[in-house]
Amino acid sequence: MGTLILKTATRLLTGLILVFSVYLLFRGHQSPGGGFAGALVAGTAFALFAISEGAQALRRAVRIDPRLLTVIGLLTALAAGMTAAIDAKPFLTGLWWGMGHGADAHAFIGTPVIFDIGVYLTVLGTILTLVLALEGD
């Protein structure tokens, strides 16, 4: 299916969509988006790439085994949950660093964000696993 139009569009779009997906991931806490939606967007980017360039090219481009990505995602989410133990809080309690309180909150990093990154990686890894397995030779 590698027509010229599709190939050219894919070159342009894949990167854009990926950037957009990361944008969705990080804005999720305040506006529509989040790890799950972001990962789905990234998944479409890779699916597009696979349709245009083939599964082999996608496998080369991704570099790491998507199953490993899934596992890393799960472990990241787990680790984010475990971090609460530092503060002697129950599993998965959110911890925030560098923030104000109430209405003038200007939080920049907290364990829920890391947890969301874990969700992102898990879902993306799963989609890539499926796409590569199905598109494979």
Place this chain on the structure above:
Amino acid sequence: MEGKLPARVRWHYLAALLPAGLFALLGANLPATAGGQIWNWQVDWVAGLGATLGLRLDGLSMLFGLVITAVGTLVTVYSGAYIGGHRNTGRYQILLQSFMVAMLGLVLADNLILLFIFWELTTFTSFLLIGFEHDRTDARESARQALFVTGAGGLAMLAGFILIGQAAGSYSLTEVLTHGNRLTRDPRYPIILVLVLAGAFTKSAQFPFHFWLPNAMTAPTPISAFLHSATMVKAGIYLLARLHPVMSGPPAWTTTLTLFGAVTALTGAIMAFGQTDLKRILAYTTLMALGMLTLFLGGTHTAALVAAMTFFLVHALYKSALFLVVGILDHETGTRRLDAVRGLRRPMPWTAAAALAAALSMAGFPLFFGFVGKEIMYDGALSMDFLPGPVTVVAVAANTLMTAVAGILFVRPFLGRLDAAGTAIHEAPPPLFGGPLLLGGTGILFGIIPGWVSRWLIQPAVHAMGQDGSPVTLSLFHGLSLPLLLSIITLTVGVGCYLSRHTLARLVFQGTRVWPLPLESAYQGVLRGILGIGRWQTRWLQNGSLHRYLFVIIAAFVGLSTWALAAGGQWPAPGGIPELALREWLLVGLEAAAVVAVVMTRTRLVAISGLGVVGAGLALIFLIFGAPDVALTQLMVETLTVIIVAVILLRLPDLRSRECGDRPVRIADGLLALAAGTAVAVMLINATAAPLDRGVTAFYEQQSLVAAHGRNIVNVILVDFRALDTLGEITVVALAGLSAFALIRRERNGRGGPWER
């Protein structure tokens, strides 16, 4: 076999440091427990379930703990020489030490839930150890049998523990034990008793569950010595002793334990005669011992409990020694058959000495610890609450047969003339005969100083079982009394039984043919039945056809929702035409047109695109009603579904082909689809008819920014408020992905996948 050890097995002796160290640690606390102190250690674990990591060391735990660690040390050293050259020695040692620690945890646990976990760990490690020679079919089958029987009992026991926890208000043994007769007066007591006994009886191989123990003799012999004589099978005995203070007393306890114990003891003692494999003989005599222990725990008087604890120690010493001796014979002569070799006392003097000491203790000769134990047993039998007379007869009969078996075990292999083939046999290396020699020697030592044993080991254990503080004394000579007379009868008749052993063996052999105990075939029947049900339902439900799966799932959904609606829902009142804005009407039209296209089309690509349109329309509806997050996710899921399904569809047969079902199938599918759609619609109308409870939403709206620093409530719920749910969901996502990968790969490799059917 050679007498010198390969260098690579020496590290096994290092592993013995673990049990030896634990033995020393326990021994250092001996004065404290003998003085009646209870050592306690608690850490909160799952506080919500009442499960704490609590350990407790009292006289009873001490007695069992010392036996576990002492026999564990000797068995570890022995194993180094026994299993040394095997390719899986590392696995063997790890399993052995894991079992030892689990068993020690079992007798030290202060929390019933913790006790159950250790209990299951011993079941599990025992399964792996019985099946250690896993390339042999009989080893695998015996391991599975032991796992099923003891595992099923363990689950029943867990249910019993939970009921105990409810009745006593705590899972802590320390607390449960303070409640006196609160458990026995509880209306749930009969159920608790049945469940706990199911656990104890399966683990301790009581009739009618005893058949797994002789089969478990496929384990390496040191494992049998450790697990199937001294420790694991005693776990049930420990449990009965542990709960004795709060559960004994009612007739249900005394009669059940006495009867089952007596039947087990007699079965074991009689069956031991019909065997020719030395290990199976030992297994059946172990059944006899376990039966006697259960029987004595059925009593409530101090004498019966002293008998149980003393005989536990006596049996642990002589039986593990005899197992280890049989292991040596197997190792050095290559056979375990009773009549295979004779006259081994000449080439193997040390082994013969160990066997002699153990056998004499087993037979209960004076000056041996077994003699002390036997007198105490008769004392206990006469004090039983339930049928003391018959119980005493059973005890005498079982002990008589044991005396004869002890004779067979020593005389047959070790005495007599060594034949020509036997001249090549050498004495085993010291690590092999050292263990049994030490155990046999301890049997003599304890027979000489019974006062010390009763003061430091037996009395604290009996006192820990809630008996009043009256002193317990064991001695070699109790004076001219009924027990002494019974002991003399036992020895005399035992010698008579030994002399007529061939007649007895023939009787047992013919007896089992005339009246075979159908227990094992019953077990096999149950197993076959379960497998049959499994195969049947696999053929029907799990036949690999996606069409069948979807049909079953959707039909179940329709059935359940109809049932729920019939129970509490109402048929929607026919309302007028709803007032919708133009764009909403357009959306409805789009959706309807897409659905019609999906149903009518003859090509899969159109069908999947139509479904995509339906999904995208849904996303638009979400967007209109102010749920951008859901809309975004919906849109992306639809897009990906279309892409992925399109890839698959290209490989599937055409919709018109016969493979997609003929007319009746299609009609059934259509009807089911209509029913499912109707059910969803009715449920939605019902759900929206009720006023929406905004309490939860209000909470999230209020707390989202304050507590979780986020304005997007949906995301805050996902990653913070209900992050545990999300963690579970992404785990499912990952597992589903990996499973799909495995399935696709399987199909690729040409081994037949679900799509090929």
